[in-house]
Amino acid sequence: MEQTAPSALTQLVFFAPALAGLLAWSLGRGRPVVSEVFAVLGAAATFLVSAAIASRVLGGEILTGWGLELRVDSLSGLLVLLISGVTLPATVFAIRYMRRRRLLDDNGTDVTDALLPRFYGLYLLVLSTMLWGCVTNNIIMLYVAVEATTIASGLLVAFYWDRRALEASYKYLLLLTVGITFALFASVLLYASAVPHLGGTNAMLISELQGVAALIPRSLAIFVVALFVVGFGTKAGVAPFHPWLPDAYSEAPSPVSALLSGAMCKMAAYALARTITIFFPAYPPLTVFIVVLGAFTMLLGGIMALVQDDLKRLLAYSSVSQMGYVIMGLGFGTYLGVYGGLFHLLHHGVVKALLFLCIGAVIYATSSRSMSQLGGLGKRMPVTAVCFFIGAFSIAGLPPFSGFMSKLTIFVAGAQAGMWSAVGVAIFTSLLTLIVVVRAGQAVFWGSPKSPALTLESVKEAPASLYVAMAALAAVSILLGVYPQLAYPLLNKATLSIAGVLGH
Amino acid sequence: MEYNVRLIETLSMLMIITSVAAIESHNLKRAAAAYVLQALLICGLILAFAAGNPALYVWALTAFVTKAFLTPWFILRYIARTGEQEVPAIIGFGPSVVIASVVLISFYKLTHTYVHVLAPTPEAAAGVFRTNLAVALTVFVLGLYAILSRRDAIKTVIGLCLLENAVHLSLVSLAPEMTETALIGIATEVVVTVYLLLYVIAGIREKIGTTDTYELAELHW
Numbered sequence: 066m067e068q069t070a071p072s073a074l075t076q077l078v079f080f081a082p083a084l085a086g087l088l089a090w091s092l093g094r095g096r097p098v099v100s101e102v103f104a105v106l107g108a109a110a111t112f113l114v115s116a117a118i119a120s121r122v123l124g125g126e127i128l129t130g131w132g133l134e135l136r137v138d139s140l141s142g143l144l145v146l147l148i149s150g151v152t153l154p155a156t157v158f159a160i161r162y163m164r165r166r167r168l169l170d171d172n173g174t175d176v177t178d179a180l181l182p183r184f185y186g187l188y189l190l191v192l193s194t195m196l197w198g199c200v201t202n203n204i205i206m207l208y209v210a211v212e213a214t215t216i217a218s219g220l221l222v223a224f225y226w227d228r229r230a231l232e233a234s235y236k237y238l239l240l241l242t243v244g245i246t247f248a249l250f251a252s253v254l255l256y257a258s259a260v261p262h263l264g265g266t267n268a269m270l271i272s273e274l275q276g277v278a279a280l281i282p283r284s285l286a287i288f289v290v291a292l293f294v295v296g297f298g299t300k301a302g303v304a305p306f307h308p309w310l311p312d313a314y315s316e317a318p319s320p321v322s323a324l325l326s327g328a329m330c331k332m333a334a335y336a337l338a339r340t341i342t343i344f345f346p347a348y349p350p351l352t353v354f355i356v357v358l359g360a361f362t363m364l365l366g367g368i369m370a371l372v373q374d375d376l377k378r379l380l381a382y383s384s385v386s387q388m389g390y391v392i393m394g395l396g397f398g399t400y401l402g403v404y405g406g407l408f409h410l411l412h413h414g415v416v417k418a419l420l421f422l423c424i425g426a427v428i429y430a431t432s433s434r435s436m437s438q439l440g441g442l443g444k445r446m447p448v449t450a451v452c453f454f455i456g457a458f459s460i461a462g463l464p465p466f467s468g469f470m471s472k473l474t475i476f477v478a479g480a481q482a483g484m485w486s487a488v489g490v491a492i493f494t495s496l497l498t499l500i501v502v503v504r505a506g507q508a509v510f511w512g513s514p515k516s517p518a519l520t521l522e523s524v525k526e527a528p529a530s531l532y533v534a535m536a537a538l539a540a541v542s543i544l545l546g547v548y549p550q551l552a553y554p555l556l557n558k559a560t561l562s563i564a565g566v567l568g569h
Numbered sequence: 570m571e572y573n574v575r576l577i578e579t580l581s582m583l584m585i586i587t588s589v590a591a592i593e594s595h596n597l598k599r600a601a602a603a604y605v606l607q608a609l610l611i612c613g614l615i616l617a618f619a620a621g622n623p624a625l626y627v628w629a630l631t632a633f634v635t636k637a638f639l640t641p642w643f644i645l646r647y648i649a650r651t652g653e654q655e656v657p658a659i660i661g662f663g664p665s666v667v668i669a670s671v672v673l674i675s676f677y678k679l680t681h682t683y684v685h686v687l688a689p690t691p692e693a694a695a696g697v698f699r700t701n702l703a704v705a706l707t708v709f710v711l712g713l714y715a716i717l718s719r720r721d722a723i724k725t726v727i728g729l730c731l732l733e734n735a736v737h738l739s740l741v742s743l744a745p746e747m748t749e750t751a752l753i754g755i756a757t758e759v760v761v762t763v764y765l766l767l768y769v770i771a772g773i774r775e776k777i778g779t780t781d782t783y784e785l786a787e788l789h790w
Contacts, residue, residue: 203751205747205751205754205755206754209754209758212758212762213758215762216758216761216765219769220768223769223772228773228777228787229787229788231769231773232773232785232787235766235770235773235785236785236788238762239726242729242762242766246732246736249736250736250739253739253740253743254689254743256744256747257689257690257693257743257744258690260689260690260744260746261690265747266748269747284685284686285686285688311788316788
């Protein structure tokens, strides 16, 4: 049986990056190196705290803070580890990458160095707010944290401050805020309907709400789930609420894209999993609705990815598609389904961050991200090419990479649940994904350069700090594919923390 | 608990009227003024409900600072720099008023009639709380209508503010006992979001010389 233990780690995990971010921002003025040092140290320290949390959780503890306000069970532990684990290499990658493209103000003065402290400050604040969302046990604060991630990252999306980036940032802030307002409404309704059963204070605690979900009137429960799907689903990139996503992911600087895709939409999926699954036991037909939503999302994302020329938009639509698998897995509602969904969440967080960093390395070398202009980079950028193909094959679900194991789990779960049409859509989308990524890899790394600029001497392999970050993520993908049992203890416990709700 | 029913119903009706005024006024300053009026009405409504629940005084104060002061201040400061005239909407003034009226009457009727679907407790479905919920949802839909039908970015932000006002107003019926930290968190975030949106819109205006969101068409598919 799991034991509840108060622990300062629950606060440290989001205070540490927030503090590091404020220091990077304030002390880094005029000295970008200082902000870079604080950024890497902050991300590394956060990762260590997360690892400590994960090991405590694996030992059978549930960590709490501020009474029951913060609560880290194995599901939160998994997310905390994933988010900080993806952010660390992305931060290392950012150091050289963000100095490459020089930003000029209206007078033509180079202002890049002056903007970097703000960049790293916000970067770590995004990390902090994401982690806060994963450790809070308060349903209203969960909304506050999800909206806080949007606020903190809005200016990162607009960082390049050109027409496209501003357009993306405007849509990002507006659509996500409108979307998340639905989640606030849902949270408030859920809270209000639980007050008569739990009392004013306890009705805010997600851990307590699980017990009373069955007592909520049927019509209200369905309404609340629908609002949560719109609210957190917008943030997670669930179709048809995804239109902001390809804009934001593609116009943000690549390390930010990695953060948005690798960590932030995972946090939103976590929020969705935390909230809607509590209604599954009392209202089983909901699971079918979620599975259909997942199937629609994966198919739409897969088809849209197929027609892209911009590599980052392609990856963004592929993210939409892959989130469909996560949602479908959760929707099956069985142990294996949820396990597969969470495994896919872990896999996709790592691999999509890897792919965004690989494309970042290509942009670093060539200043282009358009498939129709690139080509033949494999010889000049061998490490990037290898990392990209590891990520590509993994996301397409080929063995021996992580995507194979996670997708296989979802297929089997679907078959066990008897939802063969869902499995069919999932397998079909998998083939689509394979076409999408192999075509992209072939266009960028094989063949001959399609533009004369690519034959220049300056087009060469990215510097070591970039490919170390990529190689680390690629190694994790292989590791999870070859030894899926490595992730088993944490995934198993995390699944049971949801499946316990499901009554399995 | 005794509520001043007539006061609450008058303020509620005025809430809806100010929403329509904020949406339909083509002069952005006047739209912002309508928004300020609405914010003050919300504070008044919350105070009226506070007669039965003193915890709501904190909420009224928070709403006053964030909605009636900070948010309009940001918006007016922006308008002072950019001019008062709205980029014309897709729908002309006459048809838009008709659509808004039809939306508000039918939606108010709908939510007032089927309030039990939404109301988490029997108390929230009765008397003044029923009016409150129906008004909140009507303003919510009007806010959505503004966001979907207006081309001017500032107008869209005002629509977003209406949307948020609606949800915050519903807290009176739904969650009167919520803790202060949660209330302040909810209210602060909206102000920060509005500030950031205006900051980004200022950047857009600088780059492309307009706040017409239809000009934002670089990114599609």
